[in-house]
Amino acid sequence: MAATLYTAWAVGGLTGVCRVNGHQQGPLHCHLKVLVAGLQTYEIPPDYSDVVLPAKPKLKFVNKVPNLKKPKREPKKLRDIQGPTRGADSFTQGQYGIVALGGGYLHWGHIEMMRLTINRKMDARTMFARWCISGPYKPITRKGLGQRMGGGKGAIDHYVTPVRYGRLIVEVGGKVELEEVKHILTEVAKKLPFPAQVVSRESLAALKKKHADMEQNNQNPWTFKQIVQGNMLGIRRVVSPFDVHHCGRFSGKFHFPGRV
Amino acid sequence: MFVLSPLDFLHKLRVQLCRPAAAEAGWLPVTQSVRHGSKAVTRHRKPIHILKQKLLAVTKYVPPTPVVPKGAYPSERQEVKEESGFVLLLKRELKKLFQDYKMVAVAQNCNSNAEDMRILKHRLHRHGIAVKFFPNQVMCSFLSDSVYSNMAPLFIGPTVLFVSKEPKVKEMLTSLRSSPQMTLLGACIDNTLLSAQGVVSYSKLPSVSVVQGELVSGLAMMTAHTASMLQRHPAHLSALLQQYVKQQSSEEAPKAEEAT
Numbered sequence: 001m002a003a004t005l006y007t008a009w010a011v012g013g014l015t016g017v018c019r020v021n022g023h024q025q026g027p028l029h030c031h032l033k034v035l036v037a038g039l040q041t042y043e044i045p046p047d048y049s050d051v052v053l054p055a056k057p058k059l060k061f062v063n064k065v066p067n068l069k070k071p072k073r074e075p076k077k078l079r080d081i082q083g084p085t086r087g088a089d090s091f092t093q094g095q096y097g098i099v100a101l102g103g104g105y106l107h108w109g110h111i112e113m114m115r116l117t118i119n120r121k122m123d124a125r126t127m128f129a130r131w132c133i134s135g136p137y138k139p140i141t142r143k144g145l146g147q148r149m150g151g152g153k154g155a156i157d158h159y160v161t162p163v164r165y166g167r168l169i170v171e172v173g174g175k176v177e178l179e180e181v182k183h184i185l186t187e188v189a190k191k192l193p194f195p196a197q198v199v200s201r202e203s204l205a206a207l208k209k210k211h212a213d214m215e216q217n218n219q220n221p222w223t224f225k226q227i228v229q230g231n232m233l234g235i236r237r238v239v240s241p242f243d244v245h246h247c248g249r250f251s252g253k254f255h256f257p258g259r260v
Numbered sequence: 261m262f263v264l265s266p267l268d269f270l271h272k273l274r275v276q277l278c279r280p281a282a283a284e285a286g287w288l289p290v291t292q293s294v295r296h297g298s299k300a301v302t303r304h305r306k307p308i309h310i311l312k313q314k315l316l317a318v319t320k321y322v323p324p325t326p327v328v329p330k331g332a333y334p335s336e337r338q339e340v341k342e343e344s345g346f347v348l349l350l351k352r353e354l355k356k357l358f359q360d361y362k363m364v365a366v367a368q369n370c371n372s373n374a375e376d377m378r379i380l381k382h383r384l385h386r387h388g389i390a391v392k393f394f395p396n397q398v399m400c401s402f403l404s405d406s407v408y409s410n411m412a413p414l415f416i417g418p419t420v421l422f423v424s425k426e427p428k429v430k431e432m433l434t435s436l437r438s439s440p441q442m443t444l445l446g447a448c449i450d451n452t453l454l455s456a457q458g459v460v461s462y463s464k465l466p467s468v469s470v471v472q473g474e475l476v477s478g479l480a481m482m483t484a485h486t487a488s489m490l491q492r493h494p495a496h497l498s499a500l501l502q503q504y505v506k507q508q509s510s511e512e513a514p515k516a517e518e519a520t
């Protein structure tokens with residue numbers, strides 16, 4: 001509407017300047033030039049009437065240490081980083097979130113960074129955020145400085161949350177679009193100890209679909225699965241059971257997106 | 261007797277002690293070390309066995325090659341764009357234009373000043389010809405739906421429409437001759453499409469009254485001739501009639517000969 005008003009004024013102004021006798025005067029007829037401007041068409045904004053904001057929209061404080069009477073030292077068990085997630089890989093309440101594209105450990109410092117950044121930058125009136133990971137529960141031990149090898153396992157130093165590939169870390173929802181939330185979540189995602197990406201419901205589904213399409217339309221007649229399951233050329237000698245299960249898409253905590 | 265090594269050595273090297281049951285059993289090495297590499301989950305990318313590298317190279321993802329490269333042909337599906345209100349308004353104007361105005365001429369203007377435009381408009385206005393501007397896209401989409409679809413190829417580049425209720429072609433051509441920037445492309449006069457040469461020849465046609473006079477005179481020629489003949493001397497008339505009879509008989513004689 002502003003554009004039409006401007007052009008109308010412009011036309012009016014110009015026609016006022018040059019008065020040609022008997023010519024049709026009107027908003028569509030200009031005497032000096034071709035009017036190239038058109039009407040401004042506005043996109044209808046999305047309807048958020050069915051979105052319910054929770055009572056406490058901000059991210060909750062997460063404890064550094066779990067509430068245990070007798071904390072026990074645990075073995076390293078690095079396999080809790082290895083491979084894809086077993087659960088928590090889809091949206092529940094929010095629309096946008098951060099998904100992990102690799103494995104890693106989140107400690108209290110990361111969680112605090114996320115909580116503070118998101119709570120500070122989000123608008124509590126229109127959006128809400130929710131944790132998709134639990135607080136740190138896995139104890140990590142450390143020996144004192146300068147200790148020689150031996151003398152037993154060290155004492156518990158801190159706790160971490162293991163995260164696998166494909167897990168959602170934090171969910172954000174509310175009466176907002178992706179563009180309003182993206183800059184907050186990318187800032188957080190860059191600081192995480194594993195590669196992470198900001199996704200919406202549609203983009204997460206698209207990622208999964210892309211992988212499924214790749215598997216479908218792979219033109220290579222040889223597949224990892226086929227060769228390894230048949231133990232062709234005795235390749236099982238160099239391929240671990242984990243790789244057999246996951247078809248070479250993972251190696252340790254890393255994920256290879258190009259592998260099918 | 262071999263002394264048991266301390267615990268830390270056991271952890272690191274996993275030395276296996278082996279004592280022969282009797283001295284005659286044979287000689288076995290005192291220590292056997294078991295090598296172990298890094299763990300499965302490492303912070304770095306683990307070096308991959310050459311055979312596994314080859315396997316991964318053979319089983320790479322091969323995307324499907326499109327038969328036709330992208331962008332070679334236009335897409336089959338034509339995106340139906342909803343027309344904005346301004347376009348609809350312009351189309352209504354065009355419809356009214358084609359209904360009201362008998363002459364619709366299309367010209368191309370290259371680099372005409374505002375001043376030249378104003379002078380041209382003034383000249384044309386004296387003869388009752390209006391100058392209209394319409395966007396080419398709107399024009400083409402309107403024409404494709406209407407009866408005047410064959411006019412569509414004229415609307416390429418910067419075009420101007422000269423419209424008038426009476427087809428005053430001669431006056432329009434004289435005005436256009438004075439402005440070198442305008443090039444006449446074609447016209448639709450009285451629902452007849454004419455090219456530039458057609459318009460020129462149309463202008464050279466005599467006016468309607470002259471043509472009507474000619475037609476009337478042509479029809480009335482025979483009766484006028486007979487009237488003039490009757491007004492002459494009767495002897496002349498009788499001589500003419502005798503000659504006519506002779507002609508008739510001379511025609512009948514050869515016809516009878518042909519028949520027999």
